[in-house]
Amino acid sequence: MTNWKKTLLATASGLVLAGAAQAADLPLKGVAPAAIPYSNWTGGYIGAHVGFGSQQSTCRPDFNADAGGACASYAYAYYGNTWTAHDSSAMAGVEIGYDWQHRSFVYGLAADWTWTGLKGRSVGCSGSCSYEAKINWLASFRGRAGLAVEDTLIYMTAGLALGGVKDRVFAGSTGSLPDTTFKETMVGWVGGGGVEHKLNRNWSVKAEYLHYDLGKKTGAVGANGYSYTHEFNHVVDAVRVGANYRW
Numbered sequence: 001m002t003n004w005k006k007t008l009l010a011t012a013s014g015l016v017l018a019g020a021a022q023a024a025d026l027p028l029k030g031v032a033p034a035a036i037p038y039s040n041w042t043g044g045y046i047g048a049h050v051g052f053g054s055q056q057s058t059c060r061p062d063f064n065a066d067a068g069g070a071c072a073s074y075a076y077a078y079y080g081n082t083w084t085a086h087d088s089s090a091m092a093g094v095e096i097g098y099d100w101q102h103r104s105f106v107y108g109l110a111a112d113w114t115w116t117g118l119k120g121r122s123v124g125c126s127g128s129c130s131y132e133a134k135i136n137w138l139a140s141f142r143g144r145a146g147l148a149v150e151d152t153l154i155y156m157t158a159g160l161a162l163g164g165v166k167d168r169v170f171a172g173s174t175g176s177l178p179d180t181t182f183k184e185t186m187v188g189w190v191g192g193g194g195v196e197h198k199l200n201r202n203w204s205v206k207a208e209y210l211h212y213d214l215g216k217k218t219g220a221v222g223a224n225g226y227s228y229t230h231e232f233n234h235v236v237d238a239v240r241v242g243a244n245y246r247w
Contacts, residue, residue, distance in 0.1 A: 039151050039198060042101045043246055049206075050092045051240025055118040057133030059083040059169065060231040083131040085120030091138075091238060106153055107145040114138045118236065132168040135234060138212060139163070140190045151198040161190035163214040167232045180219070186234065188215035196244070204244045212236040 060082045093114030099106055118135040139162045146155025167182045194208025214234040 039148065040101065041099045041106045041148055041153060041198075044096075044098045045204070045244040045246040046094075046096045047242050047244030048092070048094050049112070049114070049240045049242030050090070051114075051238055052088065053091050053116055053118060053236050053238035054088045055086060055120050055133070055135055055234065055236050057085045057120050057135075057165075057167070057232065057234045059085075059122075059131045059133075059167065060233075061229075083122045085122045085131055085133045087118050087120035089117035089119070091116045091240065093138075095242070095244075097144075097244075101148065104148050105145070106148050106155070107143070109142070110144055110157065111141050112139065114238075114240075116236070130168075130170045132170075133232070133234065134166045134168075135236065136164040136166065138236065138238075140210070140212075142190060153196045153198075154193075155196070156191075156193045157208070157210075158189070158191040161188045161212045161214060162186070163188070163212065163234060163236075165214065165217075165232075165234055167217075167219065167230070169219075169230060182217070182219040182230075182232065184217055186214040186217055188213045198246075202246050204246060205242070206244065207241045208239075210238045210240070212238070 091114050093112055095110060095112035097108055097110035099108035101107075115137055116135050119132070120134075121130060121132045123130045140159055142157045142159030144155045144157035146153050163186050165184060165186050168180070169182075170179045190210055190212045192208055192210035194206055196204050196206035198204045212235065214236075217232045218229055219232065220229045
């Protein structure tokens with residue numbers, strides 16, 4: 001082998017060994033964290049739901065009113081200042097909404113209407129006085145937001161609640177006080193959370209819990225020399241399951 005070939009081979013070998021040594025001294029790059037997998041939730045949907053709800057309705061007399069004109073006549077003087085009516089019932093309804101998505105974060109708007117059979121009653125005065133509260137329907141306009149992990153969405157929700165209610169006060173059997181009914185759409189708030197799972201591109205199923213507080217309503221009555229008011233409040237806790245069609 002000629003001298004110039006030996007020189008060239010030695011030079012190339014030195015460069016290779018130097019490059020390998022330099023590469024060995026370089027710090028190793030960290031492994032990138034795995035991205036959370038998610039499917040596409042953006043779009044509108046319409047669906048239906050069924051469930052079960054419990055009601056707590058209260059009737060509180062005006063403390064400035066005549067004792068004989070409380071929620072259930074003279075029951076105010078003997079049985080306390082607040083009457084409470086409880087009931088549990090099945091419910092069913094429909095809903096519509098739209099979701100937007102940014103990576104794994106999903107947020108949207110939803111509106112629903114739910115029929116209920118809730119009708120609580122409280123009786124006193126040895127059976128001659130009663131307070132009855134019926135909630136015919138519930139509706140809500142809510143925002144919701146959550147995290148999508150593959151085909152499952154875990155979310156929280158809150159917003160405006162409405163309820164069609166009827167409060168009936170039977171204040172004694174003596175005839176001096178009227179049997180009075182207050183019928184009104186009450187406005188309050190609703191909040192809760194749930195889980196929704198996609199079965200395929202268009203269909204999803206969900207389970208959720210909602211707490212409704214329909215606010216307070218005051219009803220005034222005057223008859224036969226009596227003048228009195230009642231303050232009503234209605235709270236509903238609902239657990240329901242449903243199915244949505246998405247597009």
